[in-house]
Each structure stands twice: as C-alpha cells, then as structure tokens.
Amino acid sequence: MSEIIHADHHDDHAHGPAKGILRWLYTTNHKDIGTLYLWFSLAMFFIGGAMALVIRTELFQPGLQFIEPAFFNQMTTNHGLIMVFGAIMPAFVGLANWLIPMQVGAPDMALPRMNNLSFWILPFAFSMMISTLFMEGGGPNFGWTFYAPLSTTYAPDSVTYFIFAVHLMGASSIMGSINIIATILNMRAPGMTLMKMPMFVWTWLITAYLLIAVMPVLAGAVTMMLFDIHFNTSFFNAAGGGDPVMFQHIFWFFGHPEVYIMILPAFGIVSHIIPTFARKRLFGYTSMVYAVASIAFLSFIVWAHHMFTVGMPLAGQLFFMYSTMLIAVPTGVKVFNWIATMWRGSMTFETPMLFAIAFVVLFTIGGLSGIMLAITPADYQYHDTYFVVAHFHYVLVPGALFSIIAAVYFWIPKWTGKMYDESLGKLHFWLSFIGVNVTFFPQHFSGLAGMPRRIPDYALQFADFNMISSIGAFIFGFSQLFFLYVLIKTIRSGKPAVGRAWEGAKGLEWVLPSPAPYHSFTYPPEVTDKESYA
Amino acid sequence: MKNQILRMLTGTLAFIASGTVLADEWNMRVGVTDISRQVYDLHMTIFYICVAIGVVVFGVLFWSVFQHRKSKGAVPATFHESTKLELAWTIVPTLILIVMAIPATQVLVQMYDTGGEDMNIEVRGYQWKWQYKYLDEDYNNSYSFFSSLATPRSQITNRSEKADTYLLEVDEHLRIPINRKVRFLVTSEDVIHAWWVPDFGIKRDAVPGMLNELWAIVETPGIYRGQCTELCGQDHGFMPIVVEAMPEAEFDAWYATKVSSEIVRQETMSKSLTHDELMVQGEATYGTYCSSCHMANGEGVPPVFPAIAGSIVANGSRDDHLSLVINGISGSAMQAFGKQLDAVQLASVVHYQRNAFGNDVGDVSQPQDVINLSKGQ
Ligand SMILES: [Cu+2]
Numbered sequence: 001m002s003e004i005i006h007a008d009h010h011d012d013h014a015h016g017p018a019k020g021i022l023r024w025l026y027t028t029n030h031k032d033i034g035t036l037y038l039w040f041s042l043a044m045f046f047i048g049g050a051m052a053l054v055i056r057t058e059l060f061q062p063g064l065q066f067i068e069p070a071f072f073n074q075m076t077t078n079h080g081l082i083m084v085f086g087a088i089m090p091a092f093v094g095l096a097n098w099l100i101p102m103q104v105g106a107p108d109m110a111l112p113r114m115n116n117l118s119f120w121i122l123p124f125a126f127s128m129m130i131s132t133l134f135m136e137g138g139g140p141n142f143g144w145t146f147y148a149p150l151s152t153t154y155a156p157d158s159v160t161y162f163i164f165a166v167h168l169m170g171a172s173s174i175m176g177s178i179n180i181i182a183t184i185l186n187m188r189a190p191g192m193t194l195m196k197m198p199m200f201v202w203t204w205l206i207t208a209y210l211l212i213a214v215m216p217v218l219a220g221a222v223t224m225m226l227f228d229i230h231f232n233t234s235f236f237n238a239a240g241g242g243d244p245v246m247f248q249h250i251f252w253f254f255g256h257p258e259v260y261i262m263i264l265p266a267f268g269i270v271s272h273i274i275p276t277f278a279r280k281r282l283f284g285y286t287s288m289v290y291a292v293a294s295i296a297f298l299s300f301i302v303w304a305h306h307m308f309t310v311g312m313p314l315a316g317q318l319f320f321m322y323s324t325m326l327i328a329v330p331t332g333v334k335v336f337n338w339i340a341t342m343w344r345g346s347m348t349f350e351t352p353m354l355f356a357i358a359f360v361v362l363f364t365i366g367g368l369s370g371i372m373l374a375i376t377p378a379d380y381q382y383h384d385t386y387f388v389v390a391h392f393h394y395v396l397v398p399g400a401l402f403s404i405i406a407a408v409y410f411w412i413p414k415w416t417g418k419m420y421d422e423s424l425g426k427l428h429f430w431l432s433f434i435g436v437n438v439t440f441f442p443q444h445f446s447g448l449a450g451m452p453r454r455i456p457d458y459a460l461q462f463a464d465f466n467m468i469s470s471i472g473a474f475i476f477g478f479s480q481l482f483f484l485y486v487l488i489k490t491i492r493s494g495k496p497a498v499g500r501a502w503e504g505a506k507g508l509e510w511v512l513p514s515p516a517p518y519h520s521f522t523y524p525p526e527v528t529d530k531e532s533y534a
Numbered sequence: 535m536k537n538q539i540l541r542m543l544t545g546t547l548a549f550i551a552s553g554t555v556l557a558d559e560w561n562m563r564v565g566v567t568d569i570s571r572q573v574y575d576l577h578m579t580i581f582y583i584c585v586a587i588g589v590v591v592f593g594v595l596f597w598s599v600f601q602h603r604k605s606k607g608a609v610p611a612t613f614h615e616s617t618k619l620e621l622a623w624t625i626v627p628t629l630i631l632i633v634m635a636i637p638a639t640q641v642l643v644q645m646y647d648t649g650g651e652d653m654n655i656e657v658r659g660y661q662w663k664w665q666y667k668y669l670d671e672d673y674n675n676s677y678s679f680f681s682s683l684a685t686p687r688s689q690i691t692n693r694s695e696k697a698d699t700y701l702l703e704v705d706e707h708l709r710i711p712i713n714r715k716v717r718f719l720v721t722s723e724d725v726i727h728a729w730w731v732p733d734f735g736i737k738r739d740a741v742p743g744m745l746n747e748l749w750a751i752v753e754t755p756g757i758y759r760g761q762c763t764e765l766c767g768q769d770h771g772f773m774p775i776v777v778e779a780m781p782e783a784e785f786d787a788w789y790a791t792k793v794s795s796e797i798v799r800q801e802t803m804s805k806s807l808t809h810d811e812l813m814v815q816g817e818a819t820y821g822t823y824c825s826s827c828h829m830a831n832g833e834g835v836p837p838v839f840p841a842i843a844g845s846i847v848a849n850g851s852r853d854d855h856l857s858l859v860i861n862g863i864s865g866s867a868m869q870a871f872g873k874q875l876d877a878v879q880l881a882s883v884v885h886y887q888r889n890a891f892g893n894d895v896g897d898v899s900q901p902q903d904v905i906n907l908s909k910g911q
Contacts, residue, residue, distance in 0.1 A: 063691065063696065069768050142765065143765045147725075150765065154725050238741075245741055279604070283613075284615050287620045309728060314646045318639060325634070332627045335591065339591065339598065346608040347598075365588070368587065369584075372577070372580050375634065376638060377642045378573055378638070380736060380737045383763065448560065448561050450760070452762070452763040453763075455761075459761075461559055
C-alpha cells in the first residue's frame with residue numbers, strides 16, 4: 001500500500017493541473033470535473049431555490065400580491081426543471097466523478113475528454129433555458145412535465161429554446177453515463193469483483209443504465225414537440241388525429257425511471273455513511289444490490305401511475321396500481337437493511353450521519369405517502385393536489401438532496417484535505433431538518449383538504465398551511481446559504497484531515513492521502529477484505 | 535440531540551394523528567356519495583397501516599439510535615447478513631400490500647361501473663372556464679352554458695375583503711338532481727384540464743379529442759365546490775367548479791323552464807335583425823368575448839393580437855370573416871367561437887367588427903347566414 005501512495009506522490013510532481021482559468025476549461029481530470037459539476041449544481045440549486053422562494057412568497061397569503069399568474073407558472077416550471085436537471089442530477093454526476101475512480105481503484109475516468117464535454121455542455125444548456133425567461137412571451141410555463149398541447153400549440157415562442165436545452169442536457173447525461181459504465185466495467189482494481197463493489201458504485205452503475213435507456217425517450221418526446229410546433233405534424237394534436245395522452249405516456253416512460261435516477265445514488269451514499277458511523281458492516285450487501293436492481297427494473301413498468309386520471313381502461317389502472325405497490329417491497333428491504341446496519345453498532349452522530357439518519361426517516365415518510373398515492377381510487381382524490389407536492393418533495397429534498405449534502409460532509413476531507421467545523425455542520429443540519437419539515441409537512445394537509453398544485457392563489461381554507469409552508473421555505477432556503485458559508489470556511493481554513501478521515505470508514509478512497517492525489521491510483525491497489533464491502 | 539430527534543418524531547406523529555381528528559380542513563372529505571365515502575374509508579385504512587409501519591420502523595431505528603451508541607460504550611456487533619430476516623421483510627410487506635390491494639380493487643371496479651345512468655352531462659374545459667351541456671335528446675341537446683369564475687378582480691388583487699367562497703364561486707352553477715345516477719362526459723376544447731369535485735370522490739382529466747366518463751349519485755342537496763386540477767395555462771387557478779345538487783322535483787321544474795326558454799331562443803335565430811339591433815348585441819358580445827385580446831377599441835395588441843380596426847379580414851369578404859370567427863385559426867390563440875356563441879351572437883359580433891372602429895363595410899350579417907354557413911360545412 002505504501003508503495004502506491006509513494007508512486008502517487010511521485011506522479012503528482014510530474015503533471016499536476018494546469019494553471020489559471022484554462023485548467024477548468026480544458027481539464028480532463030475526474031476530480032476537477034467532479035468539482036465543476038458540484039459547484040455548478042450548487043449554483044443551480046441556489047437559482048432554483050430562489051425561484052421556490054418567489055413561489056412561496058406569492059403563496060404566503062391568499063390573493064395576488066407580488067407576481068402575475070403567468071410569471072408564477074414560469075417560476076414553478078423553471079424551479080422544477082432546474083432542480084431536477086440542474087441541481088440533483090449534476091450533483092450526483094459530480095459525486096460519481098470524484099468517487100468512482102477512487103472507489104474502484106482507478107487513476108481517472110475511462111473517457112476523460114468526453115467527461116469534459118459532458119460537463120461543459122451544461123452551462124450552455126442552462127443559460128439558454130434561463131435566458132428564455134427574459135424573452136418576449138416569457139419562458140417555459142407549462143410545468144416541468146410539459147404536457148402537450150400546453151407545451152406545443154399553446155406554448156410561448158421560447159419553447160424551441162427549451163427543447164434545444166433539453167436535448168443538450170440529455171446528451172450530457174448520456175455521455176456521463178457511458179463514461180461511468182465504461183469506468184466501472186473496465187477499470188476496477190484486480191480482485192474487485194462486481195459483488196465486492198462499493199454500494200455507491202453499484203447504484204451508479206444501475207443508474208447509468210437507466211439514464212441511457214430513458215434519456216433518448218425524452219429526446220424523442222421533445223423532438224415530436226418540435227415537429228408539432230414547427231413542421232405541422234400532429235403527434236400530440238387531437239385536431240390533427242394525434243393524442244395528447246400519448247405525450248404523457250412517453251414522458252412518464254422517461255419520467256418514472258428519472259425519479260429513481262435521482263434516488264438510487266442517494267441509496268448508495270447512505271449505504272456508505274451509515275456503516276461508517278455505526279462502525280459495523282453494511283447489513284445484507286447482496287440483498288441491497290438486488291433491491292436496487294429490482295427497483296430499477298420495476299421503474300420501467302409503473303409509469304402510468306402518474307396518469308391515473310387520464311382515463312385508462314380498468315385493466316390498465318389495476319396493472320399500474322399493483323406494479324407500483326410492488327416497488328415498496330425492494331424499497332422497504334433497503335430501509336430495513338439500513339436499520340439492521342445501525343442495530344447493535346457503535347454509533348456516533350457526526351453531520352453526515354445526522355443527514356443520513358434524517359434521510360432514512362424522511363425518505364420513508366415520502367415512501368409511505370407514495371404507497372397511498374399508488375392506491376388508484378384514493379389517488380383520484382390526491383392527484384395533482386399538494387399531497388403529491390408534499391410526497392415528491394419528501395423524497396427529493398430530505399431524500400436526494402440530504403444524501404448529497406451528507407456526501408459532501410462525508411467526503412470533503414478527502415477532497416480538500418480539510419475538515420469542516422463539526423458544530424457548524426450540526427447547526428446546518430438542524431436548521432435544514434426543521435426547515436424541510438415545516439415547509440413540506442403541512443402540504444400533506446393542504447393537499448388532502450383539496451388544494452390543487454401549480455396555482456398562484458388559493459381559497460381561504462388553505463391559508464394557514466400555506467403560511468407555515470412559506471415560513472419553513474425561508475428557513476430552509478437561508479440555511480443553505482449557511483451551508484455555503486460552512487463549505488467556504490472549510491476550504492479556506494478547515495483543520496487538516498488525515499487519509500482515513502473517519503474512524504469507521506472503509507473503502508479504497510480512504511487508503512489515499514487527504515487531499516487525494518491528482519491522479520487517484522496510478523498503480524492498481526490491492527483489494528483486501530478489510531476495504532471490501534461484501 | 536437524540537432527545538430532540540425523538541421529540542420531533544413524536545411531535546410529527548401527534549401532528550398526523552390530530553389531523554385525522556380535525557377532519558375537513560386537515561383531511562380528505564368524506565363527501566356525499568357512496569363512492570366518496572368508500573374512498574375515504576380506503577384512504578383512512580391505508581393511512582393507519584402506514585402510520586403503524588412508521589411507528590414500528592422508526593421505533594426500532596430510534597431504539598437503536600439511543601442504545602447502540604459509542605458514547606454509551608456500545609461495541610459493534612459483527613453480524614452482517616441473515617437470509618431469514620431478508621425473507622421476512624420481503625414477505626411481510628408483500629402481504630400487507632395484498633391486504634391493501636383487495637379493497638382498492640373493489641372500489642375501483644365500482645367506480646368504473648358507468649352504465650345505467652339517469653342523465654348525461656357533457657363537461658367541456660376551456661381556457662379558463664367550464665361549459666356544461668345537458669345531453670337530452672328530447673331537446674336537441676341544446677341547453678348548455680358556460681360557468682366561469684365569479685370572484686371579483688378586486689378581491690384577487692386585495693382591494694376588497696375576500697368572500698368565504700373566494701375563488702370557489704362561479705357565475706352559473708351546474709345543477710343536478712340528487713339520488714339519480716348522473717354521468718359526466720368530460721372533454722376539452724383546448725389544453726388538458728381536470729374536473730374534480732372532492733365531495734363526489736371523482737376526478738378526471740379533460741383531454742381534447744377524448745371523452746372521459748365519470749358518474750355520481752349525490753345523496754344530500756347542497757353546493758359542492760372544486761377546482762381545475764391540471765395545469766392549463768395562466769388562469770389555471772381561476773376556473774372553479776360549482777355543482778348544486780337539488781331535490782329531484784325542484785330540479786325537474788328548473789330544468790323545464792330552462793328548456794322552454796331555450797326553445798324560444800332558438801326561434802329568434804331564424805329572425806332577421808336590424809343594423810342597430812346587431813350593433814347593440816354585437817358590442818355586448820365583443821365586450822365579453824373578444825376585447826380581452828383585440829381590445830375594446832379594436833386596436834389589438836400587435837403583433838400578438840391583431841387589430842380589428844383596418845383589418846383585412848374585417849374589411850374583406852363577409853363569409854370569410856364569419857367562418858374565421860366560427861372556426862378560429864388553428865394553432866393560434868384565436869379560438870373557434872362557433873361552439874361557444876350562438877348564431878345571433880356570431881352574426882352580430884361580426885357585423886359589429888365590420889362596422890365599428892372606423893371599419894365601414896356596410897354589409898349585414900344575419901343569424902341565418904351563420905346557420906347556412908355552418909350547414910354548408
Ligand atoms: Cu384548467
């Protein structure tokens with residue numbers, strides 16, 4: 001082992017990063033690109049978050065106070081698109097870039113130049129999409145699900161830019177996924193069999209396949225929109241013999257796997273953090289892998305549960321209800337395994353662990369409301385109300401986002417060689433935890449009481465819940481500025497971190513010094529039982 | 535720290551539990567149909583099952599968080615797999631799910647039983663209002679009307695006190711009789727909307743080119759309110775649904791008067807109107823249906839909404855002008871007004887456009903011209 005580290009140091013001298021801004025433009029290094037992805041997603045997170053606060057400000061009280069309904073719709077749409085495609089997904093790709101080569105014992109990603117391209121597409125795609133907000137007629141205003149014909153015949157002119165932006169995002173994701181798959185399948189250190197791979201690597205391998213499978217479907221959907229808008233086709237235009245419902249089938253065939261794309265890597269992250277701070281091996285590694293695989297498979301056959309109200313035949317409704325309920329089984333297995341990992345461990349509660357435990361609890365709440373939504377007759381009452389908004393924010397914010405934040409706290413010593421300030425981290429956790437629940441828990445109630453989603457103004461009986469929700473949103477939003485402060489403070493003046501930054505940490509990345517050398521492993525490390533997961 | 539977590543958890547659960555007691559404002563409505571009650575029961579059953587799962591799962595988790603901590607001197611165990619456990623927590627949840635699926639399937643099958651209806655009402659979504667049509671062959675399906683938001687603008691912009699039914703009031707209620715199976719045929723004229731009356735336990739998307747079926751047998755007279763629940767553009771939040779369920783006799787009497795006045799109205803269609811009559815009626819129609827885009831002074835908002843003043847169409851062939859208004863311009867905001875307006879309104883609004891705002895064509899459009907044009911198609 002010491003030889004390897006020595007060799008790395010040696011190598012580091014030979015070619016470190018180029019100097020100046022061009023380093024970031026030309027870089028083919030997995031760590032640089034990972035860093036770019038992470039900062040980019042943080043920036044998008046703040047932009048999307050600012051839009052969320054615009055929304056919550058308008059909804060603070062009934063009546064129209066600050067913005068017009070037309071602009072409100074642009075805010076909800078762009079908030080959704082930016083958070084999904086600009087914040088959560090790039091953050092996971094950034095983590096994959098940073099961690100996968102280190103965790104499989106490789107020097108870098110398999111396809112470094114493509115890696116550079118897949119990142120640098122993104123700033124262009126998002127600048128284009130956000131710029132539409134300033135165009136005549138405004139930006140996308142048809143919801144992040146952009147149902148036709150609202151997004152075709154009735155869309156603002158800028159929709160063409162939106163379509164192009166989605167194409168670019170898709171290309172970026174597909175390239176990123178190919179790279180991840182190539183790295184995982186070809187560059188693992190000798191001895192790291194598939195069933196010895198770290199869970200984060202496993203979840204990303206499966207996620208990457210999901211991405212490659214569904215991103216082209218999304219591209220197809222937006223291309224059909226483009227043709228409907230500009231070339232007089234009628235894919236989704238009923239007057240021309242097309243079918244608006246077909247759009248939804250295509251969209252959700254992409255969209256449902258997409259929601260698992262945003263949660264599977266989170267499962268991976270949590271499966272690292274909980275064993276580390278419980279000082280105990282992950283319980284049921286094999287079943288964890290199979291659970292992820294079955295969730296991925298099932299994610300392809302449940303899409304129409306987003307469409308229970310479009311008027312499908314009874315048999316279709318029943319099929320999608322049963323298949324959706326089935327997903328609860330492997331998801332439950334994951335939750336039970338995490339708890340079994342904690343059981344009779346020797347736990348400490350550093351910031352990453354707090355976020356991970358909150359993830360397990362709050363994600364489970366989101367999962368339980370998901371089961372309720374799967375029950376078709378009841379879904380007629382929940383569909384397109386705030387109950388759904390509460391559900392998916394529970395799985396995406398304290399779910400996906402908390403896992404990303406947990407990952408940052410967990411691996412930042414490895415990335416920067418510095419330790420964050422534990423008490424600031426804990427403060428950040430508690431602010432976020434309170435903020436998230438105050439924001440989204442009341443939305444279950446306003447939804448059940450009948451408040452439709454995506455409305456800029458509401459009837460009086462929803463007023464209390466909305467006010468609480470808005471207050472929570474501001475707490476949550478501003479505590480993320482505090483997160484930014486904690487990050488900068490760590491990078492500037494954090495205490496030096498050792499190679500194995502956490503007592504219970506396992507895995508090849510912890511064998512490397514902190515900060516990790518520019519080229520992770522120039523000689524393949526040995527995969528000992530001690531560092532293996534299975 | 536862990537105390538805090540526990541308090542949070544118990545607080546959350548208490549919050550949920552209290553929610554179920556406070557009903558209405560916090561929870562799903564029980565509603566006024568057999569179906570809505572069944573849906574409510576189903577909802578509560580699943581909800582309690584979920585709460586029970588939550589209590590068990592989080593209970594174990596927090597027990598572990600309290601007991602198995604390093605600060606208490608816990609030494610990590612070394613176990614890390616158990617096929618028996620994995621099987622158990624695969625099979626038990628599956629069984630629970632089956633228990634949930636059985637009643638869900640039963641309710642769903644009942645909801646799909648759309649036959650044997652006593653009356654049919656077509657529900658058509660428009661940006662941003664609803665059109666209701668009583669499908670009644672005896673009267674040529676003719677009684678239909680629009681139902682749009684009646685909350686005054688001043689309440690929305692906070693210039694006057696908001697009424698109790700803020701945003702949930704329409705100019706004309708949909709009336710239905712109680713204790714009869716009413717079938718709603720839901721569709722849309724433009725984008726997708728969704729028609730939802732929470733108290734009936736039914737919701738369905740209004741999709742252009744598709745006819746979705748729904749039904750309800752309402753048991754209690756009353757006024758029931760709902761909203762459009764599918765994003766349909768700018769005023770999605772402003773197209774409420776109000777259904778008034780009336781005792782059967784009362785409904786029948788009301789319906790009879792509507793039908794007879796409808797017959798009288800249809801007769802006026804065959805009459806010719808004078809220039810002045812047309813101008814008065816035309817100005818009114820223009821003010822209600824056209825001026826939001828083409829502006830009261832006919833100047834429009836170029837380039838988005840063309841001016842009528844000096845417009846080539848409004849100064850060109852009368853029949854072209856009429857058919858443009860009847861059929862709309864597909865792919866633009868200019869809708870087909872033929873379905874929304876009657877022959878008198880169509881003829882007069884076109885006449886008005888051709889003879890106001892400085893346009894001076896001088897020809898006359900009569901209701902009969904509209905009827906002929908429509909028949910010719
Ligand atoms: Cu609508």
